[in-house]
Structure formats: structure tokens, C-alpha cells
Amino acid sequence: MSNDLPLPSAEDRGGPAQPILIVNGLRKHFPLGGGLFGGNKGAVHAVDGVNITVPKRTTLGIVGESGCGKSTTARLLTRLIEPDEGEVIFDGEAVGVPGGMPLKELRRNLQLVFQDSFASLNPRMTIERAIAFGPQVHGLPASEAIERSRHLLDRVGLEPGRFGGRYPHELSGGQRQRVNIARALAFNPRLIILDESVSALDKSVQAQVLNLLMDLKDELKLTYMFISHDLNVVQYISDHVMVMYLGQVVEVGPVEEVYAHPRHPYTKALLSAVPSLDPARRTERTPLTGDPPNPINPPPGCRFRDRCPKAHAVCAEIAPPSVAVGADHRVACLMADPASGHPDAS
Amino acid sequence: MSNALTQPTVPASIKQASRNYWVGVLRRIGREKLTVVCAAILLLIVLLALLAPWLIGADPYKTSMIRRLLPIGSPGYLLGTDELGRDMIARLAYGGRMSLLIGVMPVFIAFVIGSVVGIFAGYAGGRINMAIMRLLDVFYAFPSVLLAVAIAGALGQGISNSILALTLIFIPQLTRIAESVTTQVRTLDYVEAARMSGASSLTIIRVHILGNVLGPIFVYATGLVSVSMILASGLSFLGLGVKPPEPEWGLMLNTLRSAIYVNPWVAALPGAMIFITSMCFNLMADGIRSAMEVTE
Amino acid sequence: MLVYLLKRLLYALPIALSVTLVCFLLVHIAPGDPLNAVVPADAPAEVVNALKAAYGFDKPLPVQYVRWLGRALTGDLGTSVATGRPVADEVLSAVRNTILLAVIAAIIGFALGALLGGVAGYRHRGIVDRLATALSVVGVSVPHYWLGMVLTIIFSTRLNWLPAMGAGPGGSKEWLWDGEHIRYLVLPVATLMVIPLGIVTRTIRALVADTLSKDFVQALRAKGLSDRAVFLHVVKNVAPTALAVMGLQLGYLMGGSILVETVFAWPGSGFLLNTAIFQRDLPLLQGTILILCLIFVLLNLMVDVLQPLIDPRMRRS
Numbered sequence: 001m002s003n004d005l006p007l008p009s010a011e012d013r014g015g016p017a018q019p020i021l022i023v024n025g026l027r028k029h030f031p032l033g034g035g036l037f038g039g040n041k042g043a044v045h046a047v048d049g050v051n052i053t054v055p056k057r058t059t060l061g062i063v064g065e066s067g068c069g070k071s072t073t074a075r076l077l078t079r080l081i082e083p084d085e086g087e088v089i090f091d092g093e094a095v096g097v098p099g100g101m102p103l104k105e106l107r108r109n110l111q112l113v114f115q116d117s118f119a120s121l122n123p124r125m126t127i128e129r130a131i132a133f134g135p136q137v138h139g140l141p142a143s144e145a146i147e148r149s150r151h152l153l154d155r156v157g158l159e160p161g162r163f164g165g166r167y168p169h170e171l172s173g174g175q176r177q178r179v180n181i182a183r184a185l186a187f188n189p190r191l192i193i194l195d196e197s198v199s200a201l202d203k204s205v206q207a208q209v210l211n212l213l214m215d216l217k218d219e220l221k222l223t224y225m226f227i228s229h230d231l232n233v234v235q236y237i238s239d240h241v242m243v244m245y246l247g248q249v250v251e252v253g254p255v256e257e258v259y260a261h262p263r264h265p266y267t268k269a270l271l272s273a274v275p276s277l278d279p280a281r282r283t284e285r286t287p288l289t290g291d292p293p294n295p296i297n298p299p300p301g302c303r304f305r306d307r308c309p310k311a312h313a314v315c316a317e318i319a320p321p322s323v324a325v326g327a328d329h330r331v332a333c334l335m336a337d338p339a340s341g342h343p344d345a346s
Numbered sequence: 347m348s349n350a351l352t353q354p355t356v357p358a359s360i361k362q363a364s365r366n367y368w369v370g371v372l373r374r375i376g377r378e379k380l381t382v383v384c385a386a387i388l389l390l391i392v393l394l395a396l397l398a399p400w401l402i403g404a405d406p407y408k409t410s411m412i413r414r415l416l417p418i419g420s421p422g423y424l425l426g427t428d429e430l431g432r433d434m435i436a437r438l439a440y441g442g443r444m445s446l447l448i449g450v451m452p453v454f455i456a457f458v459i460g461s462v463v464g465i466f467a468g469y470a471g472g473r474i475n476m477a478i479m480r481l482l483d484v485f486y487a488f489p490s491v492l493l494a495v496a497i498a499g500a501l502g503q504g505i506s507n508s509i510l511a512l513t514l515i516f517i518p519q520l521t522r523i524a525e526s527v528t529t530q531v532r533t534l535d536y537v538e539a540a541r542m543s544g545a546s547s548l549t550i551i552r553v554h555i556l557g558n559v560l561g562p563i564f565v566y567a568t569g570l571v572s573v574s575m576i577l578a579s580g581l582s583f584l585g586l587g588v589k590p591p592e593p594e595w596g597l598m599l600n601t602l603r604s605a606i607y608v609n610p611w612v613a614a615l616p617g618a619m620i621f622i623t624s625m626c627f628n629l630m631a632d633g634i635r636s637a638m639e640v641t642e
Numbered sequence: 643m644l645v646y647l648l649k650r651l652l653y654a655l656p657i658a659l660s661v662t663l664v665c666f667l668l669v670h671i672a673p674g675d676p677l678n679a680v681v682p683a684d685a686p687a688e689v690v691n692a693l694k695a696a697y698g699f700d701k702p703l704p705v706q707y708v709r710w711l712g713r714a715l716t717g718d719l720g721t722s723v724a725t726g727r728p729v730a731d732e733v734l735s736a737v738r739n740t741i742l743l744a745v746i747a748a749i750i751g752f753a754l755g756a757l758l759g760g761v762a763g764y765r766h767r768g769i770v771d772r773l774a775t776a777l778s779v780v781g782v783s784v785p786h787y788w789l790g791m792v793l794t795i796i797f798s799t800r801l802n803w804l805p806a807m808g809a810g811p812g813g814s815k816e817w818l819w820d821g822e823h824i825r826y827l828v829l830p831v832a833t834l835m836v837i838p839l840g841i842v843t844r845t846i847r848a849l850v851a852d853t854l855s856k857d858f859v860q861a862l863r864a865k866g867l868s869d870r871a872v873f874l875h876v877v878k879n880v881a882p883t884a885l886a887v888m889g890l891q892l893g894y895l896m897g898g899s900i901l902v903e904t905v906f907a908w909p910g911s912g913f914l915l916n917t918a919i920f921q922r923d924l925p926l927l928q929g930t931i932l933i934l935c936l937i938f939v940l941l942n943l944m945v946d947v948l949q950p951l952i953d954p955r956m957r958r959s
Binding site: 075078080103104107108111112114115116119120121122123124125130133134137138167180183187 | 536541543
């Protein structure tokens with residue numbers, strides 16, 4: 001299908017073994033205060049040293065409570081926000097460095113679908129033109145861009161003749177989200193970040209859109225980063241899952257492995273809070289109490305320790321490093337590191 | 347896959363109606379009687395002013411010592427004559443040209459400049475935005491009438507000075523409105539999506555911002571015309587705007603002031619014209635605003 | 643809280659400074675020479691230059707500004723070119739008359755506006771509400787200088803009840819609180835009062851209607867609270883915004899009085915300004931504007947300081 005699109009698809013440069021995206025030490029602190037007389041009041045540590053690896057043609061689920069830095073990570077990767085620090089390598093090419101991949105090229109390869117299907121479409125523009133806007137920016141003549149846009153509408157399940165000339169408010173939420181997916185596809189991207197893209201939809205519509213995403217992934221050889229707070233959906237769609245807490249990655253690994261054997265107390269708490277039909281699982285709930293602490297100037301040591309049932313004095317001293325606990329399975333908890341001095345370490 | 351989906355069918359009537367946002371706005375305005383009446387009166391005043399040379403037989407400059415200050419209803423001078431014996435109907439009709447010009451021009455110029463600066467500031471955000479807005483705060487330290495009088499007073503009498511003075515006091519207000527709507531729109535996801543497409547800032551502003559911010563700025567500007575008319579004629583009333591013998595409502599009010607003991611109601615006529623025009627602009631702005639706020 | 647006050651005070655300083663700069667520059671955007679009014683056009687060049695040096699007009703602009711500001715801070719606003727009297731004296735006596743007019747007009751306008759707006763907000767779509775809506779439109783659309791003329795026509799020339807011009811019998815400029823003087827106050831105050839009346843009515847009406855529709859008011863009513871107690875809650879919620887609007891309006895009155903003072907020949911700052919403009923008395927123009935604007939800045943500052951005192955929401959942040 002990608003071959004008959006006028007905009008050429010970006011070629012696979014690094015080969016199948018090269019991860020499509022490698023992120024090292026991504027960091028963003030939002031300074032507080034400011035203003036004419038505002039002094040330095042510290043900063044919100046929104047994203048603090050995040051490492052990500054996404055193999056080609058897989059789906060990485062990113063989960064965590066609201067405010068944990070999931071969406072900021074998405075915006076940092078797409079450079080809608082400039083990161084303070086961090087290295088981004090797209091299919092073997094460093095992004096934003098001299099001689100590397102230019103930003104415009106990255107944004108063609110990496111697209112973002114937002115949560116709010118209505119806010120992410122210009123209310124004064126027909127959806128056909130909204131989808132055609134991107135290809136036009138990249139130099140496609142208007143008529144061809146529209147043709148491509150109609151083609152994509154058809155591909156995401158919206159009959160172009162019927163829907164192309166409509167305005168966003170004339171569509172349902174599910175239809176609008178299909179339009180947003182089509183708009184992302186218009187660039188022939190290789191990686192799509194779905195930021196809570198199905199969270200606002202009804203369960204039944206959600207399933208339809210998820211199925212569409214799975215079909216598109218196979219057909220167009222896409223890779224997804226799927227950001228969500230819905231653990232069931234993440235389990236359904238992802239190959240790997242990454243758990244974030246207060247701007248840091250606490251656990252990452254293959255989805256079956258992490259769901260079956262969570263190692264970080266936070267992951268355990270999250271998973272136990274998932275409504276389950278399995279009575280055996282319902283009994284072992286470790287409820288998460290309280291709200292996440294303030295991300296402004298967090299204290300040293302483990303950031304989860306205030307809410308952790310197994311917290312120990314040592315947790316306040318050492319920031320837990322990420323250690324491997326299985327194939328591809330890493331966790332940032334002192335209990336996973338036998339040498340850490342935590343009494344429950346194994 | 348597409349066949350598996352059942353699409354909710356939108357009734358044809360609604361679909362047609364909401365095709366275009368502005369069609370809907372116009373239709374809602376049409377339903378408001380008061381707004382339509384105001385628009386009609388304004389149209390009448392504008393036409394009378396524009397077509398005065400063809401509609402009005404009398405010469406607005408022709409003075410007459412024997413026909414001074416005739417009362418309303420005098421034969422041949424339906425609205426009487428002024429202190430120099432000039433026909434009031436002709437003076438009021440011709441006066442509308444100048445009054446409308448010096449009332450509308452400042453808002454129009456300020457609308458253009460304020461939109462450009464405000465949209466730029468709002469879209470740029472951050473420190474640039476703050477610097478521009480702090481600079482404008484200085485203007486808010488002046489009561490607007492006082493600032494207009496001061497500038498016009500320092501520059502001296504004249505139409506262009508009066509327009510310049512009023513333009514200067516409206517620019518900060520319109521810039522602030524433009525900045526605040528742009529800031530709101532800029533953070534919407536669809537603008538971020540447009541940035542994701544790699545489009546230049548200019549393209550994004552042209553395609554995605556302008557259409558969504560010009561409406562609210564325009565409505566605010568329409569409301570300002572009313573203030574501008576009062577202030578512009580006020581400057582002429584003080585002797586700062588239009589020079590005699592040019593007919594202009596504010597200036598006519600000033601020169602007729604000494605006649606209030608002889609023929610008071612003729613003296614009050616030019617002011618009534620300012621009042622009616624300004625009120626119609628106000629009510630029309632209200633009508634457009636509420637028609638634009640409703641979304642069906 | 644204290645930090646907020648300090649910040650606000652600090653913020654007012656650059657604004658006040660910019661105001662002085664604008665006032666200073668006003669004279670220099672004026673076409674021609676600031677000395678034109680006193681020096682005959684055919685005066686020899688040496689005389690002109692000597693005068694320029696005497697007034698300091700031969701120095702570069704920044705130097706002139708710093709000198710002017712330094713003198714202004716010590717209360718010396720220069721000498722009126724037309725009358726030869728110190729500008730500060732002229733301005734102070736005129737400003738006193740303006741403040742008198744503006745404050746009385748503001749008190750009456752605010753009280754009437756609050757009453758009308760309050761009743762209109764309570765009795766939505768009632769007769770008073772319609773009256774208030776109409777009044778607020780008229781209030782913001784009427785050219786107040788014309789309204790002054792119409793009132794004069796009715797109450798002075800037709801009915802002969804009130805004096806048309808001046809601030810006291812026999813052209814008296816010294817204000818006295820007696821019946822004779824107060825008669826002179828009625829028409830200017832009635833005219834000026836209309837400026838804030840429309841906006842205050844509109845604001846209060848919207849605020850009251852909005853507060854009454856809030857869930858917490860419904861809850862208070864359901865709890866069986868008396869109307870008087872509910873009213874107190876409404877006042878508490880409306881007061882901060884209303885105060886801000888009124889503060890701003892009082893400031894506008896000081897400026898807006900220029901035209902009204904001209905209509906009634908009221909010996910205030912507006913009248914003075916008019917004189918300054920037509921005699922091309924630039925030091926007087928500069929001084930009058932400066933004082934009026936500084937009063938406006940001060941008023942804004944006072945509103946900002948008072949607002950958190952009555953609005954607990956602002957106190958916290």
C-alpha cells in the first residue's frame with residue numbers, strides 16, 4: 001500500500017536489527033517562577049534521565065499515573081519541546097546534531113497522534129484539507145495532496161466522498177481519531193507516537209481503532225510508541241512495556257514478562273489496581289495510597305520510597321540504578337540489586 | 347474494514363448549515379432583530395454621508411446672515427440652520443463623512459497593527475511575548491481619554507493628528523486581545539500537529555491561526571468603533587480635530603454651544619447623531635459577539 | 643502576602659518612570675519650538691539661543707529628561723509659559739477641583755450602578771433588568787459632552803433651575819460646601835456619573851447573576867439559609883471584581899472629566915489642559931498630564947493592594 005503513495009517512504013537505513021529509536025539520558029526540567037523579579041524557585045523535573053530503545057516494527061507501551069512525564073516524553077521526542085539534555089538516535093542517525101538527521105526529516109519519520117481528537121483538528125478546516133496540509137508543506141502540489149488525503153481517509157475507514165468535505169465537529173470522536181491517524185500517515189512515517197490516542201473513546205470504538213492501528217502496523221511496517229494509563233489496552237497492543245514514575249523509568253521489559261512477574265513495587269501496585277476477572281489475582285491487591293509527591297526538586301534516593309510498602313532507610317540515600325533482571329527486563333529498584341544493602345534485596 | 351463501521355447519519359439540513367461557520371454566524375445575526383435594526387440604521391447613516399452630494403441639494407458651506415439659527419421645522423430648512431445660517435440637514439449629512447472617517451480609521455489602523463503585533467507576540471510566546479506585553483503596560487498607565495487629548499494637544503489641531511492620537515490609544519488594547527486569543531489557540535493540539543508537519547511559523551500562522559483569531563479580534567474592534575466615534579468627535583469638540591468650516595459632528599456641537607440659549611434643540615442635533623451612531627456600533631458588536639460565541 | 647505587596651510596589655516603579663518619560667517626550671513630539679509661544683517669530687537668533695539656554699532646551703534630550711525628572715521629583719514642574727506662575731501651583735488647585743467632581747460622580751455612579759446591577763442580577767429578565775441593560779448600553783454609547791449640553795438645555799436654559807457654568811456664584815474658583823456652591827455641582831456630577839454607571843451596572847449584573855447560578859448558592863438555599871445570609875455570600879463573591887472595575891473607572895473619570903469640564907467651564911484640570919493646549923503652554927500641558935497620570939497609576943496600585951485583602955483566593959497565591 002505504501003508504494004502507491006506519491007510521497008516516497010523513508011528507506012530502512014540501519015537494517016532490521018537496528019532499533020528504530022534509541023534515546024539516552026533524556027532530561028527536561030521546567031524552571032519555576034521566572035518573570036521580571038522571580039528568582040530561582042527550582043524546577044519541575046518532568047523528565048529526568050530517561051533511556052528508551054524501540055526495536056523496529058514493535059509496539060512499546062508507556063504507562064504511569066498522570067504527571068509522570070509520559071506526554072512530556074512524547075513532546076520531547078518530537079521536539080515540540082526542546083530537551084535540556086539527551087541523545088536521540090533515529091534508525092542509527094543522531095538527530096539534531098551537525099551531520100545528523102535534520103529536524104524536518106525526523107518529523108516526517110516520526111509522527112504524533114494526540115489524545116483530544118477535537119482539539120487536534122483545526123475547526124475551520126475540512127478534514128480532507130487537514131490531512132493534505134502536511135504533504136503540501138513537504139512540497140506536494142495541492143491537487144495531489146488532496147488525492148492522497150482522500151486515499152488515506154479510505155484507508156482508515158472513512159469514505160472520502162462522504163467525509164472529506166466535513167468539518168471536525170461534524171464527526172464522532174472515533175471518526176475524528178481516524179482522521180488524526182490518517183493525518184499522521186500522510187507523511188509515510190516509520191514511527192508513530194500515540195499519546196493517549198484512544199483513551200477518550202468509548203470502549204467499543206476504542207477496540208475498532210485499536211484494530212485499525214494493528215492492521216496499519218503490519219501493512220505499513222510501522223513502529224508504535226503507545227502512551228496510555230489503561231493497562232489492559234497496553235497489554236493488548238504492546239510488545240514491550242515501560243513504566244514511568246515522576247519523570248523516570250522504573251521498569252521496562254517484554255509485556256508478558258512484566259505483567260506476569262512485575263519486579264518494581266510501583267509496577268506491582270499499578271497492576272494490582274487493574275480490575276481483573278481472575279479471582280486469584282483480585283486477592284493480592286497492594287493498593288497505592290496517596291498522590292505522587294511533588295515533582296518539584298524531588299529529594300535524592302528513590303522517588304517512590306514515600307509510597308513504597310517496602311521502603312528502607314537505604315532507599316533515601318541511593319538513587320536506584322537500572323539493573324537487568326531478565327532478558328530485556330530491567331528494573332530500577334534496590335531490591336533487584338543484591339549488592340544494594342536493602343534487606344529485601346534478592 | 348470501512349464497511350464494518352456504521353456511521354451516524356447527519357441530517358442533511360444540519361450538514362448544509364454547518365458547512366461554513368460564517369454562514370451560521372450570519373444566519374444567527376439575521377435572527378436578532380435589534381442587531382439587524384442597528385445594522386440598517388448604520389447603513390443608512392453611511393449611505394447618507396457617502397451620497398450626500400447627490401442626495402442633498404443644499405450647500406453645507408453656504409452661510410447666510412439673515413437665516414441664522416432657524417428652528418427645527420422651518421420651511422426649506424427642515425432641521426433648521428446653524429449659527430452661520432448653514433442648512434443643518436446638509437451639515438449633518440456631510441458631517442457624517444468626517445465623523446465616520448475619524449472614528450473608524452483609528453480602529454481600523456489599530457486593528458491591523460494590533461493584530462500583527464499581538465499574533466506575533468502570542469505565537470512567539472516566552473520572553474518576546476513578555477517584553478512586548480510589558481511595554482504595552484505603560485500605555486495602560488494612562489487613562490485613554492487623557493492620553494488622546496495629550497497627544498492630539500501636543501501635535502496640534504488637525505485630522506491626521508487626531509487619527510494618530512486615537513490609533514495610538516487603541517493599539518495596546520487590540521494587541522492585548524490579539525495576544526491572548528493567539529496564546530489560547532497556539533497551545534491547541536492542532537497547532538502542535540501543524541508544527542509536527544514541519545511547516546514554517548508563517549505558514550502555520552496563515553493557515554491555522556489567522557482563521558481562528560481574526561474573528562474575536564474583529565468583534566472587539568467593532569465594539570471599539572463606538573468609543574472611537576465619541577472620542578474623535580470629542581477631540582473636535584475640544585477644537586483638536588477637524589478645523590472649521592469643515593462639517594463634523596463634534597465640531598458642530600462645539601460651535602453651536604453658544605446657541606443653546608437661542609435654539610437649543612438645533613444645537614443638540616449633531617450630538618444626537620454621534621449618540622445614535624455610537625450606540626448602533628455598540629449593539630451591533632454585541633450581536634455579532636453572541637452570534638459568534640454560539641456553536642451549534 | 644507581603645511579598646506580593648512588595649512585588650506590586652516594585653512593579654509600579656518602572657511604570658511610573660515610563661509615565662514620566664512619555665510626559666517628557668510629549669513636549670518634544672510637538673511641532674515647532676517649545677518657545678514659540680513666548681518668543682516672537684521675528685526675534686533675533688541671539689535672543690532665541692539665550693532663552694533656549696535659559697530653559698535648558700539646548701542640551702541633548704536625555705540630559706534634559708534627567709534634569710526635568712530631578713526637578714519634578716522635588717515638586718518643581720517648571721513655569722507656565724502663558725501665565726508665568728509655577729505649573730505645580732496651577733495644577734494642584736485645578737486637580738483639587740477635578741478630584742472633587744470625579745469622586746462625587748464616582749460615589750453616586752457606583753452606588754446607583756451597584757444598586758441597579760444588583761437588582762437586575764437578582765431579578766433576571768425583570769423590568770429592572772431590562773432597564774439596567776438599556777441603561778448600560780446608553781451609558782457606554784452616549785457622548786458625555788453632549789449629555790452635558792442636553793442637561794444644560796433642560797435644567798438651565800428651559801427650566802432655569804440650575805446654573806449652567808462655573809464652580810460657584812460670580813465665577814468663584816474657591817470651593818465651599820454651601821448650598822449655593824453645591825447647585826453648581828449638580829449638572830457636572832450628573833453628567834460625569836454616567837461614564838461609570840453603564841459599566842458598573844453591566845459588571846455587577848453579570849457578576850451577581852453568575853454567582854447566584856453557582857452550585858454553592860443553590861446549596862446554601864437548600865440548606866435553608868435566609869435570603870440575607872445568601873445576599874452576604876453574593877456580596878463577598880462580587881466585591882473583589884467590582885472593586886477592580888470601580889478603581890479603573892475612577893481613573894477614567896479623572897481623564898474623562900476633560901470634556902465635561904469644558905462643557906461646564908468647571909475650573910478643573912481638564913479646563914487647565916484645554917487652556918494649556920490652546921495657548922500652546924507646553925510646560926503646563928506636561929505638568930497637568932504628569933500629575934493626572936501619576937494619580938491614575940496610584941489608583942491602580944491601590945486597587946491591586948486592596949483586592950487581595952478582600953479576596954481570599956488571591957491571598958493564597
